[in-house]
Amino acid sequence: MEDSLRHEIILSAALHDIGKSIININILNKPGKLSHKEWNEIKLHPRYGAMLALSMGYSINVVKNILFHHENCDGTGYLKGIKEDKIPLGAAIIRICDSYDAMRSIRSYRKPVTHDEAIEDLIKNKNKYRIDLLKKFIELDFNKLENYYK
DSSP, X not given: OOHHHHHHHHHHXXXXXXXXXXXXXHXXXXXXXXXXXXXXXXXXXXXXXXXXXXXXXXXXHHHHHHHTTTOOTTSOSSSSOOOGGGSOHHHHHHHHHHHHHHHHSOBTTBOOOOHHHHHHHHHHTGGGSOHHHHHHHHHSOGGXXXXXXX
């Protein structure tokens, strides 16, 4: 992978949820189930993030990675419901990492799961992710990260 592409993916990963800064904080921190209207608002954060990144002068690749980071390979994701090779590489990488992080992190509406439970869930839902990337992710040495989740 070229250094410039790697840099864009890393930058995209760092910025992928920047659009949440536009979402009402009460929706983001709601301890219970979101209403249909609230969930639809949350689903706009990739679009907001892409617009922010574009307005800040980031490359089109960074903008697309942010815009498509909740797309699933089986077409069940959002915003556009695009599939497989239509999803940019960076967005596909972020999708896996973001899913794992969401499961492992404390949320206002639930407790975090263990590493093994998160990996099990990723495998169970493998149709959402690029299989080649998911395999590489699962092969990572997560022991180095464990201190971040205690």
